Amino acid sequence: MTTIDAFGLTDVGKVRPQNEDQFVVASLRKSVRIRHTSLSDPGLGDRLGGAEAYLFVIADGVGGRPGGELASGSVVASLLEFVDQAVVCYHSLDVDQEHEFLDRLEQSVHRAHERVLRDFGSAGKGPATTLTMITLTWPRAYLVHVGDSRAYYLRQGRLRQITRDQTTGEYMVDVGAWTEEQAARAKVAANLTSSIGGSEMTPAVGLIDLEAGDVVLLCTDGLNKHVSDERIAEVLRGTGTAEAMCRELVDEALRSGGTDNVTVIVARAAG
Amino acid sequence: MIQKKVCMVGVYGTGKTSLVQQYVHSIFSVKYHSTVGVKIDRKVVDIGGTPVTLVLWDVAGRDATQDIPASYLKGAHAFLFVVDGTRRTTFEQLADLRALARGAAGDVPAMVALNKADLKAEWALTERDEAALVTEGWHHLRTSAKTGACVEEAFGWLAGATLRDGSKRP
Numbered sequence: 001m002t003t004i005d006a007f008g009l010t011d012v013g014k015v016r017p018q019n020e021d022q023f024v025v026a027s028l029r030k031s032v033r034i035r036h037t038s039l040s041d042p043g044l045g046d047r048l049g050g051a052e053a054y055l056f057v058i059a060d061g062v063g064g065r066p067g068g069e070l071a072s073g074s075v076v077a078s079l080l081e082f083v084d085q086a087v088v089c090y091h092s093l094d095v096d097q098e099h100e101f102l103d104r105l106e107q108s109v110h111r112a113h114e115r116v117l118r119d120f121g122s123a124g125k126g127p128a129t130t131l132t133m134i135t136l137t138w139p140r141a142y143l144v145h146v147g148d149s150r151a152y153y154l155r156q157g158r159l160r161q162i163t164r165d166q167t168t169g170e171y172m173v174d175v176g177a178w179t180e181e182q183a184a185r186a187k188v189a190a191n192l193t194s195s196i197g198g199s200e201m202t203p204a205v206g207l208i209d210l211e212a213g214d215v216v217l218l219c220t221d222g223l224n225k226h227v228s229d230e231r232i233a234e235v236l237r238g239t240g241t242a243e244a245m246c247r248e249l250v251d252e253a254l255r256s257g258g259t260d261n262v263t264v265i266v267a268r269a270a271g
Numbered sequence: 272m273i274q275k276k277v278c279m280v281g282v283y284g285t286g287k288t289s290l291v292q293q294y295v296h297s298i299f300s301v302k303y304h305s306t307v308g309v310k311i312d313r314k315v316v317d318i319g320g321t322p323v324t325l326v327l328w329d330v331a332g333r334d335a336t337q338d339i340p341a342s343y344l345k346g347a348h349a350f351l352f353v354v355d356g357t358r359r360t361t362f363e364q365l366a367d368l369r370a371l372a373r374g375a376a377g378d379v380p381a382m383v384a385l386n387k388a389d390l391k392a393e394w395a396l397t398e399r400d401e402a403a404l405v406t407e408g409w410h411h412l413r414t415s416a417k418t419g420a421c422v423e424e425a426f427g428w429l430a431g432a433t434l435r436d437g438s439k440r441p
Contacts, residue, residue, distance in 0.1 A: 098346070099274050099326055102311065140342075143308075153307075162307045176301035208308025209340055 007242035014258035020061030021263035071127030082108030116197035128197035159233035213271030222262030281353035283332030289416035344375035380432035
């Protein structure tokens with residue numbers, strides 16, 4: 001397996017009183033080993049064992065609702081438990097097992113959603129969160145995505161967004177009801193059409209085969225609302241470590257305003 | 272429940288994602304987004320009383336810089352090759368794409384969607400082209416992801432074909 005250099009970093013930003021983002025960078029064997037986390041219980045799921053796969057998770061508690069931090073923390077903690085069960089079958093996945101594996105990953109998100117509803121209240125009224133999760137069993141990266149956090153990858157210098165924002169603005173432009181300009185002006189454009197704990201929760205599922213030299217980025221919108229894709233690409237094209245890239249991206253978001261919590265995960269596949 | 276992997280294969284911009292969106296969610300997006308990697312959707316269909324989950328692998332289209340990785344096509348139970356009926360070059364790559372798919376998954380059921388059939392004024396394929404498909408053993412339909420024309424029929428035919436082909440792959 002290609003060596004993966006992965007790191008995660010979060011910052012409360014300059015405006016928000018608390019950080020409602022969460023992240024996990026974990027290596028997987030028969031269970032979950034946490035590398036870095038913003039959770040208060042970093043020992044959750046921790047086990048001995050060499051890395052055979054990786055789990056990258058980012059969650060952004062939905063602003064404007066009480067308990068966003070609780071929701072995102074609860075979701076990430078739940079996911080670790082559920083994904084731990086799901087990855088039992090990740091070893092040497094063949095094409096027939098792959099469907100089951102994808103099912104399990106998606107189910108883990110549904111179960112996390114149900115847990116948030118159970119713990120914090122009814123759909124659409126209690127706290128909610130985004131979620132972007134990548135499970136990497138080299139070279140295949142499996143993605144489950146809810147909300148407007150993002151996953152990108154850089155290959156041969158070109159940055160591409162893997163996820164699509166599940167927001168009102170994106171949806172209205174897609175169906176032709178709004179122009180891009182109308183979406184940019186509309187206050188409700190940033191509202192999530194899908195979130196964990198929300199009234200709608202429709203995970204997008206996908207995968208991509210990585211290549212040596214690729215760089216994967218997961219981020220909350222605290223990054224992309226301040227840092228352009230062009231600038232993100234510049235940083236990821238660098239030769240530094242994943243940690244250095246994370247620090248540079250977060251610093252850039254803070255220098256550009258830091259109006260939101262900002263969280264990034266960078267994973268570099270050795271070239 | 273029986274699950275069948277159906278891969279959408281074609282050149283970029285032929286409407287693979289739009290066909291899946293129309294079939295699964297009954298929506299048509301006017302904004303073009305190129306697919307990155309593979310987007311996966313599911314739909315449960317009833318085939319002669321047998322529920323079947325179609326796992327639809329919407330594979331990023333071939334373009335000048337990137338071919339379709341054969342690794343995405345392995346284990347497919349069926350292929351839907353998508354041609355943009357307004358771009359003849361997308362039709363001309365069918366044989367090559369079929370060879371790629373056969374190499375990855377063997378001789379499994381396949382059909383061709385001649386998509387964007389609503390764009391009649393820009394249609395670039397001839398009756399001879401369609402006759403050639405028949406001669407070469409292709410099952411094909413003119414589809415429109417925008418209007419929904421023949422979308423259900425295309426996926427329904429593939430679903431049925433995978434069941435009839437069930438002896439070849441579990």
